[in-house]
Amino acid sequence: MHADEGTTPSSRKAALAAFAGLPSEPGVPKPDPILVVDKVVRRFGGLTAVNVDHVEIQRGSITALIGPNGAGKTTFFNQLTGFDTADAGEWTFNGRKMNGVPAHKVARHGMVRTFQLTKALSxxxxxxxxxxxxxxxxxxxxxxxxxxxxxxxxxxxxxxxxxxxxxxxxxxxxxxxxxxxLSGGQRKLLEMARALMVGPELVMLDEPMAGVNPALTQSLLGHVKDLREQGMTVLFVEHDMDMVRDISDWVIVMAQGAVISEGPPDTIMSDPRVIDAYLGAHHDAPLSAEELEEQLHEAEAELQAEAEGTPASTKEAAE
Amino acid sequence: MDWTTIFVTTVEAAIGLETVVYALAAIGINIQFGYTGLLNFGQAAFLGVAAYGLAVTVATFGLPFWLGIVIGLIATVILAFLLGIPTLQLRADYLAIVTIAAAEIVRLVFRSVAFKDVFGGSDGRQGFSDGFYALNPFPRGEYGIGPIGFNERVLWILVVGWILIVLACLLVYLLMKSPWGRVLKAIREDEDAVRSLGKSVFSYKMQSLVLGGVIGCLGGFVYALGNASVQPDVFGTELTFYAYTIVILGGAARVLGPVLGAAIFWVLLVFIGNTLSELVAAGYITFMTTTQVGPVRFMLVGLGLVLLLIFRPQGIFGDKREIAIDAR
Amino acid sequence: MRRAVIAFTAFLGGLIFLLAAGPTTAWAEGEGLKGTLKFQGQPVNGVKIAVAAENGDPVGEATSNAQGEWTISVPEAGKYQVTLDTSTLPPGVQVRDGNNKRTPTVYESNVSNVLFALVPSGQGGKETGATPAPTEPSMWGRAPQLIFEGINLGLVIALAAMGLSLIFGTTGLTNFAHGELVTLGALLAYMVNVGFGLGVIPAAFIAVILGGILGYLQDRLFWGWLRNRGSGLIAMMIISIGVALFLRFLFLFLFGGETEQYTEYNAQPGIQVGPIIAAPKNFIVMAIELAVLIFVGIALLKTRTGKAARAVADNPALAASSGINVDQVIRIIWTAGGALAALAGVMLALSQSLKYTMGQEILLLIFAGVVLGGLGTAFGALVGSLVVGLFVQVSTLWIPPELKSVGALGVLIIVLLFRPQGILGRRERIG
Incomplete structure (x- = not known):
C-alpha cells in the first residue's frame, strides 16, 4: 500500500504516462477524465468570481489547482461540490451530471472535499x-x-x-x-481521514497544508500521495509551490476566475502567463489608495466568507 | 413564618404540573438547541398548537378526546414543517427571529376576536378534559405522604405527565447514543462538514425540529388537561424563554438536564416566592409588598440566565468540554 | 469624540419641546383582571367593578375610565368573582342576559380578560362584543388617516431600530433587550415628570440623556466586557434575553403593572388637517422624530464618527485594519442607540400609553423594521421601519386591527425567506 522509498511508485508512472505529450493549454482534453467542467460561471454582483471555460481532471492523478489570491479557486471548489450555486455551466463526474446536485449528494457520489479552514467537529x-x-x-x-x-x-x-x-x-x-x-496539523489529518471514511473516488483538498506545522508537512504529503496509490484521484488547492512541484502530476492555474494555463509542474513554473498572473500586480505601476483598499476589502470579505464556509462575495447593493 | 407550608409547596413544585409542562417543553428544546444547535424561539407555539388542537376539537366541535390528541399532534407536526421548510436554511439568529415571530402570530390568532368562535378569544377554551379524567384509574380522594398530597385529578395528570417525561428521556437517550444522534451533534458543530460527508443536513434538522416540537407539544397537552382550560397568553414568548433557561440551567445536551432544570427552576421560583411573601407578611422585609414578590422572582430568572451563561454555560450538570451553546 | 456624543444626546433631548401626552389604554400586569366596557362601540366610563376571592373576600374595586377600561390586580393566580355594579351603568344600558357576575380564572403572571357585553335595556340578544369596530367612513376615506398613523408608528420604530441595527452591525449582537431600553426611556421620563414634578419636556430631555448614559454604561460595563471575554454570539443573544427578562420585571417591580401617563398634555382634542384628525401633540411628536432621524442621518453621512460607525457596522475587521478605533465607535453607537431608544420610548408613551411591557410589545416590530431594511444597516433600518409602521396601520383596512401585528410579522418572515439581506442589505452578510 505504501510507496517504496526512493522508487517512483507505479501509480505515479501511470499518471505521468497519461499526461505525456499533452499540450500545456487551458482546457486540454485528458485521456480518462473523472471530472469534466464546462463553462462554469459564478458572479457576485458585478464581479465574476469564476469563469471556467473547460477543464478536465485525469483519473488517478494528483492535480494541483493554483493561482494568486482571489483567483476564485475556493469558489470554484464550492461550485463543483454543491456548496454554492453556479450561475451557469455544467460538469460531469464519472459521466454523471453534477450541476445543481446538493452538496451531500455530491459527496455520496464519491466526490469528497475538505475545507481551507479545518472543520473538525471539535x-x-x-x-x-x-x-x-x-x-x-x-x-x-x-x-x-x-x-x-x-x-x-x-x-x-x-x-x-x-x-x-x-x-x-x-x-x-x-x-x-x-x-x-488536536493541533492544527492533526485536525487536517483528521479531516482527510474522515473524508476517506466516505469512500471517495475524487478527493478535493482545499489548502491541505495551510497552517500546518512544518514537521507534519512531510507526513501530510505522504498521505496525499498515498491516496493516488489507492486508486483515488486528488484535486487540491495550494499556495506552496514547493509542495505543488513535489507531489502533483498536473497543475491547473487560475487567475481572475478563469483557467489561464495548465500543464506539468515544471512547465507551469516557467510559463510567462503564470508568472504574470502571480506577479502582474507588482510589475505594474503602484496601486492607488482606492485600489489597495478595494483589494483589502475583497480579501477580507473572502476571509470572512470562508470562515463561514461560504464563498467570497462582494457588494450586491451599494449603501 | 409558616415553614411547613413553604416546605410542602416547594416539594410539590418539584413534581408539580408546571415542572412537568416545562420539563417536556425543555426536553424538546434540548433536542433542537442542545443537540442540533437550532435556535427555535417558537417552542411556545408548539405547546399552544397542541393544547388548542385538543381543546378546539373537543370543546368547539364536540369530538372525542382521543381525536383531539391526534389532531393536536398533527397540528404540531404541520407547524414544524411550516416553520422548518423555509427557515432551516437560515442562519441561527434569523431562525430565532422567524420562530419567535411565528409563535407570536399563532398566539395573536388564538386570542383574536375574529376567530373567537373557534379559539375562544383571550379567554380560551374550557370543558374538554372530561374524556381524560374519565380514564382516571385513581378513585376519589387525597393521595400523598404526610402533608404533601394531591387529589385524584392532579395525581392522574402528574402520573401521566411523569410517564411522558420518562418516555421522552428514554427516547432522547437512545437516539443520542445512536448514529442518528451523532449526525445531530455534528450539525451543531459544523453543518458544512456534515454536508461534505454526504448527510442531508436539512433532513436531520427537520427531524430534530419535529421531534423537539412533538415532545414539547406533550407539555401543551399536560398543561391544557391539568388546568382543564387553555388561554392564548399562556403561550407567549416568556414560556419559551423560561424553557431555555431551564435547558441551560440543567445543562444543554444532557439527557436529564431539562428535567432536573425544570424541577430546580420551579422549586426555586416557588421557594423564593413563598419565602419572600412570608417575610414581607411577617414584616421582615419592608421595601416591597406581596404583589411585588412575583416580579422579583422573574427578575431572578433573568439574572440567573445571564449569570449562568456567563459563568457556567454548561449548566449545573453539564460538561464544559461538551457544551453546545456556541455552535453556529 | 465623547463631547460630540454628549452634544448629540443633548440635541435629542433639546428637540423635545412643545410636547403633550396622550390618551392611555388601561392595562395591568402581574396577576390581575381587566376588561373594556363598550356600548355600541363607545367606551363606557364610571362603571364600578368589584372583585372578590373565591371564598367571597373582597380583593379590589375599580371604575372604568374614559376608554371604558378597568383593571384590578389580584394577589395570586386562582379563581375570582367579578361583579359589575349595574346601578353605575348609564341609563338605557344593561349587561347582556342580565348576568352581571363572572368567575374567571387568573393564571400565573397573567391578566385575565373579563367580558361584560353591554346591550340596550330590554334587549338580551345581540352581542355587541368587547371591541366592536366603530362605524367608519368608507375604506378609502380611512386611508389617509391610517397612513398618517402608520408613519407615526414607523418613525417611533425607526428611532429604536437604527440603534438596534447598528449595534448588530458592529458587535453581531441580536439584542432582545432593546425593547426594554425603549421602556426605560419612557419610565425615566415618567419618574422625573411625576416623581420630581418637572414638566414633561424637561423630563423627556433628562430621560434621553440618561438613556444615552445608560447605553454607554451598558456597553462599557457589560456587553464590552462580554465581548472581550470572547462570549459567542448565540450566548450573547440568550444573555440579552436574560437581561430583557430582568429589566422587564424590574420595571414591573418598581413601577407596578398599571398603565401610567405623564402629568401634562393628556386628552388633547383632535384637530383636523385635511383628511387627518389627530391631537396636536401627534404632529409635534412626529416632527421631533423626523428631525432627530434626519439629524442622525446627516451625522452618519457627514461626521467622522458617523462614517466610522457605518464603516465598522459594514465590516469591523476592515475598519479596524484601517485605523478606526472599533471599541470607541461601538461605545458611541451604544450611547446613541440608548438615547434614541429612550426617545422612542418617550414618544411612544406620549402618543399611546406607558406601561412596563410597552417595549417588549414593540420589539418584534423593531426587529421587523431592522430585518426588512437589512440587519446592520442604519438607513435600511429607517426605511424598513417606515414600511413596517405603514404596513401595520394600513393593513387594518383589510384585516381586524387586533391582527395587524400578525400581518407585519408575516411580512418579516417572508422577507427573511426571500431576501434575507433586506431591502438595503448586502448579500455577503447572510450565512
Missing part, C-alpha cells in the same frame, strides 16, 4: 468524527436508531475501518479525545 471525539464519515449507516435512520441491534454490527465494522485509518494517520492514540483538543 465537541465530538476523534472516533466519532471518523464514524460520521461512513456512508449508508442504518443507525442514521430515525426509527432504526431506536433499536441498537439493527446498527450495532455495522457500527463495529465502521469502527474497525476507522481504527485502521486512524492508525495510518497516526491518530489512533487520540481516538477518544475531543477533536477540539
Amino acid at each position: 465537541k465530538l471525539t476523534v472516533m466519532e468524527n471518523m464514524r460520521l464519515g461512513a456512508q449508508g449507516q442504518r443507525g442514521e435512520n430515525f426509527f432504526n436508531a431506536l433499536i441498537p441491534s439493527l446498527w450495532r454490527g455495522q457500527e463495529d465494522e465502521i469502527t474497525e475501518r476507522a481504527e485502521k485509518l486512524l492508525a495510518r494517520f497516526k491518530l489512533d492514540a487520540k481516538s477518544e479525545d475531543f477533536a477540539g483538543s
Whole structure:
C-alpha cells in the first residue's frame, strides 16, 4: 500500500504516462477524465468570481489547482461540490451530471472535499468524527436508531475501518479525545481521514497544508500521495509551490476566475502567463489608495466568507 | 413564618404540573438547541398548537378526546414543517427571529376576536378534559405522604405527565447514543462538514425540529388537561424563554438536564416566592409588598440566565468540554 | 469624540419641546383582571367593578375610565368573582342576559380578560362584543388617516431600530433587550415628570440623556466586557434575553403593572388637517422624530464618527485594519442607540400609553423594521421601519386591527425567506 522509498511508485508512472505529450493549454482534453467542467460561471454582483471555460481532471492523478489570491479557486471548489450555486455551466463526474446536485449528494457520489479552514467537529471525539464519515449507516435512520441491534454490527465494522485509518494517520492514540483538543496539523489529518471514511473516488483538498506545522508537512504529503496509490484521484488547492512541484502530476492555474494555463509542474513554473498572473500586480505601476483598499476589502470579505464556509462575495447593493 | 407550608409547596413544585409542562417543553428544546444547535424561539407555539388542537376539537366541535390528541399532534407536526421548510436554511439568529415571530402570530390568532368562535378569544377554551379524567384509574380522594398530597385529578395528570417525561428521556437517550444522534451533534458543530460527508443536513434538522416540537407539544397537552382550560397568553414568548433557561440551567445536551432544570427552576421560583411573601407578611422585609414578590422572582430568572451563561454555560450538570451553546 | 456624543444626546433631548401626552389604554400586569366596557362601540366610563376571592373576600374595586377600561390586580393566580355594579351603568344600558357576575380564572403572571357585553335595556340578544369596530367612513376615506398613523408608528420604530441595527452591525449582537431600553426611556421620563414634578419636556430631555448614559454604561460595563471575554454570539443573544427578562420585571417591580401617563398634555382634542384628525401633540411628536432621524442621518453621512460607525457596522475587521478605533465607535453607537431608544420610548408613551411591557410589545416590530431594511444597516433600518409602521396601520383596512401585528410579522418572515439581506442589505452578510 505504501510507496517504496526512493522508487517512483507505479501509480505515479501511470499518471505521468497519461499526461505525456499533452499540450500545456487551458482546457486540454485528458485521456480518462473523472471530472469534466464546462463553462462554469459564478458572479457576485458585478464581479465574476469564476469563469471556467473547460477543464478536465485525469483519473488517478494528483492535480494541483493554483493561482494568486482571489483567483476564485475556493469558489470554484464550492461550485463543483454543491456548496454554492453556479450561475451557469455544467460538469460531469464519472459521466454523471453534477450541476445543481446538493452538496451531500455530491459527496455520496464519491466526490469528497475538505475545507481551507479545518472543520473538525471539535465537541465530538476523534472516533466519532471518523464514524460520521461512513456512508449508508442504518443507525442514521430515525426509527432504526431506536433499536441498537439493527446498527450495532455495522457500527463495529465502521469502527474497525476507522481504527485502521486512524492508525495510518497516526491518530489512533487520540481516538477518544475531543477533536477540539488536536493541533492544527492533526485536525487536517483528521479531516482527510474522515473524508476517506466516505469512500471517495475524487478527493478535493482545499489548502491541505495551510497552517500546518512544518514537521507534519512531510507526513501530510505522504498521505496525499498515498491516496493516488489507492486508486483515488486528488484535486487540491495550494499556495506552496514547493509542495505543488513535489507531489502533483498536473497543475491547473487560475487567475481572475478563469483557467489561464495548465500543464506539468515544471512547465507551469516557467510559463510567462503564470508568472504574470502571480506577479502582474507588482510589475505594474503602484496601486492607488482606492485600489489597495478595494483589494483589502475583497480579501477580507473572502476571509470572512470562508470562515463561514461560504464563498467570497462582494457588494450586491451599494449603501 | 409558616415553614411547613413553604416546605410542602416547594416539594410539590418539584413534581408539580408546571415542572412537568416545562420539563417536556425543555426536553424538546434540548433536542433542537442542545443537540442540533437550532435556535427555535417558537417552542411556545408548539405547546399552544397542541393544547388548542385538543381543546378546539373537543370543546368547539364536540369530538372525542382521543381525536383531539391526534389532531393536536398533527397540528404540531404541520407547524414544524411550516416553520422548518423555509427557515432551516437560515442562519441561527434569523431562525430565532422567524420562530419567535411565528409563535407570536399563532398566539395573536388564538386570542383574536375574529376567530373567537373557534379559539375562544383571550379567554380560551374550557370543558374538554372530561374524556381524560374519565380514564382516571385513581378513585376519589387525597393521595400523598404526610402533608404533601394531591387529589385524584392532579395525581392522574402528574402520573401521566411523569410517564411522558420518562418516555421522552428514554427516547432522547437512545437516539443520542445512536448514529442518528451523532449526525445531530455534528450539525451543531459544523453543518458544512456534515454536508461534505454526504448527510442531508436539512433532513436531520427537520427531524430534530419535529421531534423537539412533538415532545414539547406533550407539555401543551399536560398543561391544557391539568388546568382543564387553555388561554392564548399562556403561550407567549416568556414560556419559551423560561424553557431555555431551564435547558441551560440543567445543562444543554444532557439527557436529564431539562428535567432536573425544570424541577430546580420551579422549586426555586416557588421557594423564593413563598419565602419572600412570608417575610414581607411577617414584616421582615419592608421595601416591597406581596404583589411585588412575583416580579422579583422573574427578575431572578433573568439574572440567573445571564449569570449562568456567563459563568457556567454548561449548566449545573453539564460538561464544559461538551457544551453546545456556541455552535453556529 | 465623547463631547460630540454628549452634544448629540443633548440635541435629542433639546428637540423635545412643545410636547403633550396622550390618551392611555388601561392595562395591568402581574396577576390581575381587566376588561373594556363598550356600548355600541363607545367606551363606557364610571362603571364600578368589584372583585372578590373565591371564598367571597373582597380583593379590589375599580371604575372604568374614559376608554371604558378597568383593571384590578389580584394577589395570586386562582379563581375570582367579578361583579359589575349595574346601578353605575348609564341609563338605557344593561349587561347582556342580565348576568352581571363572572368567575374567571387568573393564571400565573397573567391578566385575565373579563367580558361584560353591554346591550340596550330590554334587549338580551345581540352581542355587541368587547371591541366592536366603530362605524367608519368608507375604506378609502380611512386611508389617509391610517397612513398618517402608520408613519407615526414607523418613525417611533425607526428611532429604536437604527440603534438596534447598528449595534448588530458592529458587535453581531441580536439584542432582545432593546425593547426594554425603549421602556426605560419612557419610565425615566415618567419618574422625573411625576416623581420630581418637572414638566414633561424637561423630563423627556433628562430621560434621553440618561438613556444615552445608560447605553454607554451598558456597553462599557457589560456587553464590552462580554465581548472581550470572547462570549459567542448565540450566548450573547440568550444573555440579552436574560437581561430583557430582568429589566422587564424590574420595571414591573418598581413601577407596578398599571398603565401610567405623564402629568401634562393628556386628552388633547383632535384637530383636523385635511383628511387627518389627530391631537396636536401627534404632529409635534412626529416632527421631533423626523428631525432627530434626519439629524442622525446627516451625522452618519457627514461626521467622522458617523462614517466610522457605518464603516465598522459594514465590516469591523476592515475598519479596524484601517485605523478606526472599533471599541470607541461601538461605545458611541451604544450611547446613541440608548438615547434614541429612550426617545422612542418617550414618544411612544406620549402618543399611546406607558406601561412596563410597552417595549417588549414593540420589539418584534423593531426587529421587523431592522430585518426588512437589512440587519446592520442604519438607513435600511429607517426605511424598513417606515414600511413596517405603514404596513401595520394600513393593513387594518383589510384585516381586524387586533391582527395587524400578525400581518407585519408575516411580512418579516417572508422577507427573511426571500431576501434575507433586506431591502438595503448586502448579500455577503447572510450565512
